[in-house]
Amino acid sequence: xxxxxxxxxxxxxxxxxxxxxxxxxxxxxxxxxxxxxxxxxxxxxxxxxxxxxxxxxxxxxxxxxxxxxxxxxxxxxxxxxxxxxxxxxxxxxxxxxxxxxxxxxxxxxxxxxxxxxxxxxxxxxxxxxxxxxxxxxxxxxxxxxxxxxxxxxxxxxxxxxxxxxxxxxxxxxxxxxxxxxxxxxxxxxxxxxxxxxxxxxxxxxxxxxxxxxxxxxxxxxxxxxxxxxxxxxxxxxxxxxxxxxxxxxxxxxxxxxxxxxxxxxxxxxxxxxxxxxxxxxxxxxxxxxxxxxxxxxxxxxxxxxxxxxxxxxxxxxxxxxxxxxxxxxxxxxxxxxxxxxxxxxxxxxxxxxxxxxxxxxxxxxxxxxxxxxxxxxxxxxxxxxxxxxx
Numbered sequence: 001x002x003x004x005x006x007x008x009x010x011x012x013x014x015x016x017x018x019x020x021x022x023x024x025x026x027x028x029x030x031x032x033x034x035x036x037x038x039x040x041x042x043x044x045x046x047x048x049x050x051x052x053x054x055x056x057x058x059x060x061x062x063x064x065x066x067x068x069x070x071x072x073x074x075x076x077x078x079x080x081x082x083x084x085x086x087x088x089x090x091x092x093x094x095x096x097x098x099x100x101x102x103x104x105x106x107x108x109x110x111x112x113x114x115x116x117x118x119x120x121x122x123x124x125x126x127x128x129x130x131x132x133x134x135x136x137x138x139x140x141x142x143x144x145x146x147x148x149x150x151x152x153x154x155x156x157x158x159x160x161x162x163x164x165x166x167x168x169x170x171x172x173x174x175x176x177x178x179x180x181x182x183x184x185x186x187x188x189x190x191x192x193x194x195x196x197x198x199x200x201x202x203x204x205x206x207x208x209x210x211x212x213x214x215x216x217x218x219x220x221x222x223x224x225x226x227x228x229x230x231x232x233x234x235x236x237x238x239x240x241x242x243x244x245x246x247x248x249x250x251x252x253x254x255x256x257x258x259x260x261x262x263x264x265x266x267x268x269x270x271x272x273x274x275x276x277x278x279x280x281x282x283x284x285x286x287x288x289x290x291x292x293x294x295x296x297x298x299x300x301x302x303x304x305x306x307x308x309x310x311x312x313x314x315x316x317x318x319x320x321x322x323x324x325x326x327x328x329x330x331x332x333x334x335x336x337x338x339x340x341x342x343x344x345x346x347x348x349x350x351x352x353x354x355x356x357x358x359x360x361x362x363x364x365x366x367x368x369x370x371x372x373x374x375x376x377x378x379x380x381x382x383x384x385x386x387x388x389x390x
Contacts, residue, residue: 016304
């Protein structure tokens, strides 16, 4: 089979994004298929221009404006807080180094049209996973694979809409590109429902690429040295929700633990200054896995932090990042993940009684049975779509 082209979000300065992209590369390596990740550099101006037009069209949408204000606050903080700017620059360098050294990247393509013309040199294009079908990404028209000719195989693996409903224009665009794909596998039940609603197709549910590997396999990738010697709670919060920080403080007191935090990833949160005993910025994606592995407890509003906490059998609680389920909310993926694991009770609001929460146990034997079953099905769907068994 010709080389597989992977269309992933490997470049995003986010732990989950880079780890799911790495896992996608790893599974094709494990299947013995030559592959490379499409380099984004030359395509970025075209993609960003389309995204800009999308957000400009949403300038009067209150939920979207609130969501984008996080980016504005981050830029202001970088200009007014030199220490924060230095910390963020150090983190960005780590993410960039990871992207350049951990992925087998393609040649530089200067446009989607150029990539489309060279698409026949690949055996298939695989897009996934993460929130690549967010409304803004649909408008950007890259992760849709619309640039790939009809006669080249197009597969979506574990691709997520990130939201439970699409705006009308993006819904119409989705009807077109979804019907062009040769195989569609989604990560969340909300995605299944949305595709059924849009094009009338029943599509299989598969696990996120990070779940295709066991804790033991991930541990071979991660550093072996324990970074923080004391017992600690790892806090990985992307959203600005004070009640979740308050819960963490109470839990740390109850468990006699330090608080380790990876602060200010998606936005600058001023109230996080002084929150953690160890606020860490110089953490690579593989360091992130090790911090979860070595924690006594994990608190997060992140999908992938929930994934790795479960794989490493850590006591954890997940929280809603958004206070509602508006069109910009990505809460649905957490709901679906915990339902898949069979532990929906691990989702908290942050106002629960600590003494009751610490008594809650997780039957990891049952959880791993659920993961193993989905893992086997997922690999089966992927190999069938690639016609490896024919």
